[in-house]
Amino acid sequence: MRYVKVLINKKIASLDRDFIYEVPPEYIGSVRIGSVVSVPFGHQTAKGIVIGLAEKPIDKDFDIKFIDAPVNETFLFPSDLLLLADELSRFYTETTMAMLKAMIPAGVNLFGKAQKPKTERWLLPPDEPAAAPPRGPKRRALAALLAEEGEISFAAAAARGFSADVCGGLVKSGGAKLENRPVQRYSYAESSSESAEIPALTEEQSRVLERIRNRAPDDHRPILLHGVTGSGKTEVYLRLIEDTLKKGKQAIVLLPEIALTPQFVKIFEGRFRGKVALFHSRLSHGERRDSWYAMRSGDVRIALGARSCVFAPAADLGLIIIDEEHEDSYEQDSAPRFHARKAAELRCALCGADLVLGSATPSFESYAKAEDGVYDLVTMKHRVNDTPLPKIRTVDMREELKRGWTEVLSRELLSEMERTLSRKKQVMLFLNRLGYHTFISCRDCGFVYRCPDCGVPLTYYQKEKCLRCTRCGYRLEVSDHCPECGSRRIRYFGLGVEQLESVVRRHFPAAVIDRLDSDSVKKKGSVDEVYERMKRGETEILIGTRMIAKGWDFPDVALMGIVAADYTLNFPDFRSGERTFQMIAQVAGRCGRSREQGTVILQTYRPDEPALVLGGLQDYDTYYRWEEKNRRRFGYPPFSHMMRVLLTTPPDYLKKEELKEIRGCFPAEGLRVFGPAPAIYKERAREKWVITFLGEELFSLREAIKKGVSRLESEKIIDKNISVKIETEPVHPV
Numbered sequence: 001m002r003y004v005k006v007l008i009n010k011k012i013a014s015l016d017r018d019f020i021y022e023v024p025p026e027y028i029g030s031v032r033i034g035s036v037v038s039v040p041f042g043h044q045t046a047k048g049i050v051i052g053l054a055e056k057p058i059d060k061d062f063d064i065k066f067i068d069a070p071v072n073e074t075f076l077f078p079s080d081l082l083l084l085a086d087e088l089s090r091f092y093t094e095t096t097m098a099m100l101k102a103m104i105p106a107g108v109n110l111f112g113k114a115q116k117p118k119t120e121r122w123l124l125p126p127d128e129p130a131a132a133p134p135r136g137p138k139r140r141a142l143a144a145l146l147a148e149e150g151e152i153s154f155a156a157a158a159a160r161g162f163s164a165d166v167c168g169g170l171v172k173s174g175g176a177k178l179e180n181r182p183v184q185r186y187s188y189a190e191s192s193s194e195s196a197e198i199p200a201l202t203e204e205q206s207r208v209l210e211r212i213r214n215r216a217p218d219d220h221r222p223i224l225l226h227g228v229t230g231s232g233k234t235e236v237y238l239r240l241i242e243d244t245l246k247k248g249k250q251a252i253v254l255l256p257e258i259a260l261t262p263q264f265v266k267i268f269e270g271r272f273r274g275k276v277a278l279f280h281s282r283l284s285h286g287e288r289r290d291s292w293y294a295m296r297s298g299d300v301r302i303a304l305g306a307r308s309c310v311f312a313p314a315a316d317l318g319l320i321i322i323d324e325e326h327e328d329s330y331e332q333d334s335a336p337r338f339h340a341r342k343a344a345e346l347r348c349a350l351c352g353a354d355l356v357l358g359s360a361t362p363s364f365e366s367y368a369k370a371e372d373g374v375y376d377l378v379t380m381k382h383r384v385n386d387t388p389l390p391k392i393r394t395v396d397m398r399e400e401l402k403r404g405w406t407e408v409l410s411r412e413l414l415s416e417m418e419r420t421l422s423r424k425k426q427v428m429l430f431l432n433r434l435g436y437h438t439f440i441s442c443r444d445c446g447f448v449y450r451c452p453d454c455g456v457p458l459t460y461y462q463k464e465k466c467l468r469c470t471r472c473g474y475r476l477e478v479s480d481h482c483p484e485c486g487s488r489r490i491r492y493f494g495l496g497v498e499q500l501e502s503v504v505r506r507h508f509p510a511a512v513i514d515r516l517d518s519d520s521v522k523k524k525g526s527v528d529e530v531y532e533r534m535k536r537g538e539t540e541i542l543i544g545t546r547m548i549a550k551g552w553d554f555p556d557v558a559l560m561g562i563v564a565a566d567y568t569l570n571f572p573d574f575r576s577g578e579r580t581f582q583m584i585a586q587v588a589g590r591c592g593r594s595r596e597q598g599t600v601i602l603q604t605y606r607p608d609e610p611a612l613v614l615g616g617l618q619d620y621d622t623y624y625r626w627e628e629k630n631r632r633r634f635g636y637p638p639f640s641h642m643m644r645v646l647l648t649t650p651p652d653y654l655k656k657e658e659l660k661e662i663r664g665c666f667p668a669e670g671l672r673v674f675g676p677a678p679a680i681y682k683e684r685a686r687e688k689w690v691i692t693f694l695g696e697e698l699f700s701l702r703e704a705i706k707k708g709v710s711r712l713e714s715e716k717i718i719d720k721n722i723s724v725k726i727e728t729e730p731v732h733p734v
């Protein structure tokens with residue numbers, strides 16, 4: 001191969017195309033598709049990736065330059081990921097280079113020097129026995145230990161009281177041989193507490209597996225596994241993975257937030273010992289590097305991780321599973337934007353692998369596709385123990401107020417908590433609000449403390465006596481007077497979990513209470529600790545944010561109190577009902593998972609809201625039908641395609657006239673346009689404007705928007721102080 005197409009590592013979008021280079025004779029054979037190379041580019045040298053072969057160009061208007069050299073002779077970018085990056089970049093109007101970079105974890109170091117694997121020093125018996133016994137009692141003792149064990153690592157020797165100096169001394173004196181062995185940082189030494197015993201399948205699980213195994217061989221439609229909470233979807237995943245491994249293929253399993261689901265990881269480790277590698281951002285660079293290469297070489301067969309794990313370099317991919325597929329965290333909302341579900345769909349189609357999407361509350365996007373037959377719908381309606389779903393009781397908090405009860409916990413919830421605790425069962429309380437008070441404001445002028453970067457109200461933390469932004473972590477000391485008008489009448493509003501904990505402690509002073517939220521688990525390992533305390537039955541009341549809804553399975557939780565169900569409903573986004581329904585249903589699903597039916601108490605100011613009531617009942621079908629009508633009426637996704645254009649500007653930058661002019665750049669025919677409207681969130685104190693587009697057909701919608709954006713730039717309607725982003729089928733609110 002003499003001529004190749006190289007994608008240059010530059011951030012400029014107009015350079016995000018291939019350039020043709022000639023391979024010098026000495027590198028023919030070693031430079032291949034996927035090689036990282038350094039090339040002359042303009043008057044500089046640049047790095048790039050070989051993305052394809054090229055014909056020798058016919059027109060002789062320009063000279064074809066030679067590649068300088070490969071940057072890293074052993075590294076090859078996986079070729080299926082090159083294709084995937086190309087497709088994703090066109091779908092999301094991102095640059096291919098940005099997409100390629102997002103696929104490779106930190107630690108693999110795409111354009112830098114190759115990182116070396118970590119090694120560990122071992123002592124082995126010498127090739128020839130030493131002439132004399134080693135000098136010194138320590139060395140002699142170590143030599144004896146080595147003779148007994150056959151080999152010993154420096155670490156193991158240290159654990160038995162032999163320092164690295166003693167080990168080195170023994171080697172020097174000829175009493176032992178030194179060997180550096182690579183250490184696999186992806187595997188864990190810790191023993192799994194979950195048993196690897198394989199449970200018998202329920203009738204429904206068997207039926208579902210049969211149904212999936214007996215699909216027509218050419219049917220590679222994504223499977224939507226819709227199973228109620230507690231129906232045992234995980235066991236179905238495990239069996240499907242076993243099938244995949246038996247065929248000699250690899251599997252990728254995605255979880256919404258892997259750092260929060262240590263017990264899920266343990267189940268996988270227990271069942272597939274030594275075959276699992278983790279992929280997520282809390283791992284060290286070295287661990288990520290090792291996971292990547294182990295998956296690439298086929299040493300491990302299963303990649304388990306968060307959204308970017310969809311790019312794990314499986315050479316022989318047979319299956320991708322996305323658990324809790326409705327979760328928003330599968331979308332990466334910073335550049336390059338992508339949704340792991342879309343990426344998985346495209347990747348499976350490229351290599352003929354199967355895709356399984358699992359959820360008790362599927363996203364409307366996926367469910368609509370299943371109804372259209374684009375996805376293959378498989379349902380599980382029974383819980384593993386055949387326990388009925390929990391009973392749900394709604395408490396109208398307006399009535400409580402009318403009767404003079406001003407506590408955050410209703411009388412009904414309090415008495416049910418007492419009853420549950422006296423029966424030695426566990427209670428969970430759910431409140432999706434961080435901190436002590438959710439905002440503070442001035443009584444006289446109405447001033448609200450806000451984050452200067454994000455524009456959202458700051459949360460008050462009592463323990464630290466400070467205000468903090470729950471989005472970006474910005475911190476502010478509270479002053480005793482209003483910064484706006486000087487008044488001392490500062491008031492605190494809104495209930496957060498920190499406050500809920502102190503309320504519960506006041507009502508139940510003798511109970512063992514634990515709390516789980518992103519503030520209380522900053523320390524590594526503490527999610528695990530909360531989980532274990534709960535599992536052992538030590539915790540009587542667990543209070544938490546949506547973290548406690550993450551697939552946890554405690555058989556002794558008999559009561560779930562949803563303390564304030566209304567918050568997410570008030571969010572100005574067309575998906576707020578769907579999100580509320582999903583959250584309530586997932587939370588409700590955490591209780592009554594053993595033989596006994598559980599109870600859910602839902603406190604609300606809006607007891608007639610379908611998202612709440614049906615969420616508590618976990619009645620997906622009825623809710624879907626109800627919400628489907630609304631979405632169809634207003635033409636919202638999944639019954640249309642949505643795209644957005646985001647304009648980020650300095651504060652007070654765009655005037656009304658300019659906003660009108662911007663909108664005028666986009667065609668109004670065949671699509672619906674909303675905005676520019678101010679975004680809910682700011683970004684680094686810059687203002688954000690959103691234009692939302694809805695259209696019947698994605699391709700023409702995208703083309704129209706691309707045309708509009710290039711008009712904005714070519715006609716200089718926007719200047720360089722304004723940055724523009726295009727979002728395709730976005731899920732997160734802005």
Ligand SMILES: [Zn+2]
Nearest residue numbers: 442445482485
């Ligand atoms: Zn004031």
Ligand SMILES: [Zn+2]
Nearest residue numbers: 451454469472
């Ligand atoms: Zn902030």
